[in-house]
Structures are given as structure tokens and as C-alpha cells.
Amino acid sequence: MREISRGRLGATIATAALFAVAGAPTAWAGVTPGDGTRETDTPKGDAKPDGTLSATAGGVVYDRSRNGSGSAVGPLAPVGNWTPPPCWYAPKYSPAEFKAYVEPIWSVDSTGAAWDASQRDRYVNGKPYTNFNLDKAGKGYWWDSYVDTSYPPGWDACNKPYFWVDKGAPPPADVPEAITPEILAKLAYAEIRVPATQVTLKPDGTSKVNLPTWAWLDKTDFRPVSVTASVPALGISATTTASPVSLKLEPGTADASLYPASGECPINADGSIGTPYEAGSADKAPPCGVTYRRATSGAPYNLKATVTWKIHWVGTGTPGGDLPDGTFGHDQQVTVQEIQAVNR
Template identity: 85%
Template structure:
């Protein structure tokens, strides 16, 4: 899941640390959605009848129950120049929460009376909002931007001040970064974790010059994984699924022959990649593998195995579509001995 930050400040007694861009620019530090004011719940994942927001992680709740797990998993690298959203707009506060959040800032006068008065005009005195929209409690939310701090351009992309959206209504048309099922799908993509691509080799670790080395992946270890991202307050969600597609081998030296010649081993009908070596196959050509033509002389070759994953998403009110493929790879050391023929 991406590291998320939203508009916030820290209040310690009467000392307030605030940014002049608090309500007109990007965030400075807060993952909580709802619970930003007294009485909120920062750990839930739904909205209550009174309009209190209780989602997490940038207005978005993630379900990782079908994601890859364990210490060997890692994020996908999208193919091409595509990246997940650097920032997005999503619900943040109910009217009461918003009032409880901003009034201490104004009262502390840490951001200057002129700026504070501008904010009071905007959110209290009808230019364009009146009294924090308290009369609309339970009928909508105050929205703000969230920034994935992994992508610095996000600081420049989402700088609109807090704005109100009624329940069931669309965000303003001039805010293309507003959260939607498609945006959720892209955020879920960034949260997907897949297993390390450690292929099984035969011979394993040490092979011989001119002897085919078979390579394969077990379907039990490499199967589809998915992440669901949702905004309970808006009743929208999207599920992004990564499915193994093909394995690419790079032998780590030009003195090698790949099988197939492209080094691209497609997925089999049963979900596996390559074929396990069986006794008596020493003289056969492996459907997925490599033959080294020169010994390593003590310095191993780095055989790189990169698995390509197909990415597809579905979401609320839409069948979804494909997103760019993702890859994840790993190097494995292979020693090659100068022996022309062996018996298996």
C-alpha cells in the first residue's frame, strides 16, 4: 500500500505547527480519514448515520486478504512509463469534524489574521459555504487531497482547498483526480505484492558447460493475487488482480543459449511455467532453460528470472479493464564447470 499523507497539522497545547497551504495546498502529515477531530474513529472502515467518516489510508480502505504474503514478496514494476496516482481527492471530514479541526488553527492565529479571515469567509460566512455546512450533517463530506509521498509530482498536482460534495453527487468536473473506481484500481495496483521469482533449476546451483539447465516455476507458488481498494463512505470499490503471464530468463553472460531463444517462457495451461526435469531427459531440449557455453572459473553467473504479471481490474458499476503489465525479478547465482559430458 502506498505511503499516504493528507492535509494536517499538530496542535500541542496552544502551539500550532501549520502550513500556509493547509487548506489551499498539499498535505503535510496525516494518514487518518475521519477521526481528525474529537470523537472520530481513525481505525474503522465505514460511515455512520451521522456522517462521521471512519475509513483509513487516504480515504481508502484496502483488503489484502488475497494479496501475496511473506518476507519474500515485493511490489510490481509497471511496464513502460505508467505509475499509480501521485495524488487523489477523497472524503475526509463530516461537518462537525471539519469545524473541530480548523477552528483551533484559526484561534491560534499561527497562520496570520488575514489568511484566517479568508478561511472564515470561505467556510463560515457564505463565500461560498455557510457554518461549515453543519446543516448538511449526514448528507455529504468535506473532501481533501491525499498524496503518495513516493511520487514527488503529487505535491504539485492536487492543491485545491477543502471542498464539499453531497452524498450521491459527483465531485466538481474540474477535479479529474477525484476518487473513482478506476483511481481505486490504480491504487490497488500499487499495493499488490507478488512472490520472489526464484526458479527451480536442474542442475541446481552448479551445472556443466554445454549441458542444458532446465528451469520451471510451480503453479502452487505462482498464482493470481489481488487487492481490493474501497471508499466505504461512497460505497465504491475496485479489485485489481495480477496473474502470472510469462517468465523471462537472462543468463548473465553472452556465452549461453536460451530455451526458447527469446528467453520468454510462456505460462502452461495448468498455470505452471516450464517443465520439471525428469530422469532420462539429459539429451532433451528443455522448454524453458539455458545452456552455458563457458565455465565460470569460480565467479558465478547471475541468472536473472523476471516474471511478467497481467493486470486486470473490475469495479463498482464497471467491468473494468486491463492496466499495464507488471514485472518482478530476482538474480540467482549459477556456477558452470568445464566438463563436457556427464551422466545423470
């Protein structure tokens, strides 16, 4: 009944009003805010085309100023079965906001008298909370669950009733989904956008059978990107950074040889991948590239170039760690022709 009456599917449309009453960020015991990893404390929202105004999901503020940008960017595909958290708990209501939100729900007949009475006992009549904790205004928050609508499996992991947490106190130990820097890091991972992998080819446009095609990526196009996620009301944050580490080439046909043979071109010391073609190198094996053994007939080959990004995070009060690598690829069409000999 709790899930239905509160409109769980709408839970990700958070209210920015929480932060208007939150005051200055307060750390949990042993955690100091302002360690330099949080890039913004300002709540952000977006106006959707239908006019709906939504705050950042789950009471979380995202700073995307160091993220990839432009029309060709896209999300990373994590290596393996990893997905961001499907749900988590974070502050949502001040005492007055909580009272204003739940009382109209209890007055709706569809929730049932028994359920309404049990809710009043829990939050008004001292079993265990009294009068919505109105006497604790400014001293803590009512916490609730939030869900990521992109990952519906697992929502039922966050089915606890609303609970109160005093400022400076950690959430209850029996709430493993309570927001932490590590959870913030995983949410930031889902927000990372990286540029499309448009490699430079030489020869470009049309290649020749049995002649190497050189491939490379300029270091200015592929640099680390990052997103910071924070909960200003708690003074916690995490920054997740994606750094390019290698380029994988897939020629689009079995009639081809790759350089290196694995097709994995590592990143160079200067941040570039591969080596630009220089005049006179047509017959040399490139550090990164492909040689096609058969000409295209009709449709060109689809050369797929995929960059692997290493993911690392740091957070408030913790050095962080690694998350699963992510990949993002791009297809390029390559036409291959036979070398024409001239007979005299």
C-alpha cells in the same frame, strides 16, 4: 498558505473518525454499492513502531487477504513510466470534524489575519458555505486531498480548497482527481505483492558446460493475486488482479544459449511455466532453460528470472480494464563446470 498551514506532508495520516459518523455506504447517482467487488467495509489501521496510529491512506480501505504473502514477496515494477496517482480527493470530515480541525488553524498568528478572514468568509460567512454546513450533518462530507508520499512529483495537482459534496451526488466536474473506481484500481495496484521468482533448476547447484539446464515454475507457487481498495463512505470499490503470464531468463553471461531463444518462457495451460526435468532428458533442449558455454571462474553466474504479471481491474459500476503489466525478478547463483573426461 493553505498547503503549509494544514501540514500537507501529514495528509496521508487519515482519521478513522470519518467512518464512525459516515453511517451506511451511500452510492453516487447511478452507482449501486454491494456489487460483490468490495471485500470489506471495515476501516483498517496500523500501529507504527513509534506508536503512531494511522488509518489507511486517503480514506481508502484495502483488503489484502488475496494478496501475495510471506517474507519473499515484493512490489511489482510497472512496465513503462506508469506510477500510481500521486494525490487524490476523497471525503475526510463531517461538518463538526471540519469545524474542530480548521478553527484552531485560523487562530494561529502565523497564518495571517487576511488569510484567516478569507477562510472564515468561505466556510462560515456564506461565501459560499455557511457555518461549516453544520446544518447538513449526516447529509454529506467535506472533501480534501490526500497525497502518496512515495510519489512527491505531482502533489501540486491537488491544491483545491476543501469542498462539500452531498451524499449521493458526484464530486464537482472540475476535480479530475476525485476518487473513482479507476483511481482506486491504481491505488490497489501499488499495494499488490507477488512472490519472488525462485525457479527450479535441473541440474541444480552446479551445471555443466554445453549441457542444458532445465528451468520451471510450479503452478502452485504462481497464482493470481489481488487487492481490493474501497471507500466505504461512498460505496465504491475496485479490485486489481495480477496474473502471471511469462518468465524471462537472463543467464548472467553472453556465453550462453536460451530456450526459447528470446528467453521468454510462456505460461502453460495448467498455470505452470516450463517443464520439469525427467530422467533421460539431459541432452534434450528444454522448453524453458539455458545452456552455458563457458565454465565459471571464481564467482558464479547470476541467473536472473523475472516473471511478467498481467494487470486487470474491475470496479463498482464498471467492467474496468487493463493497467500496465508489472514485473518482479530474482537472482540465482549458478556455478558451471567443465565436463571432466576420464582417460584410461
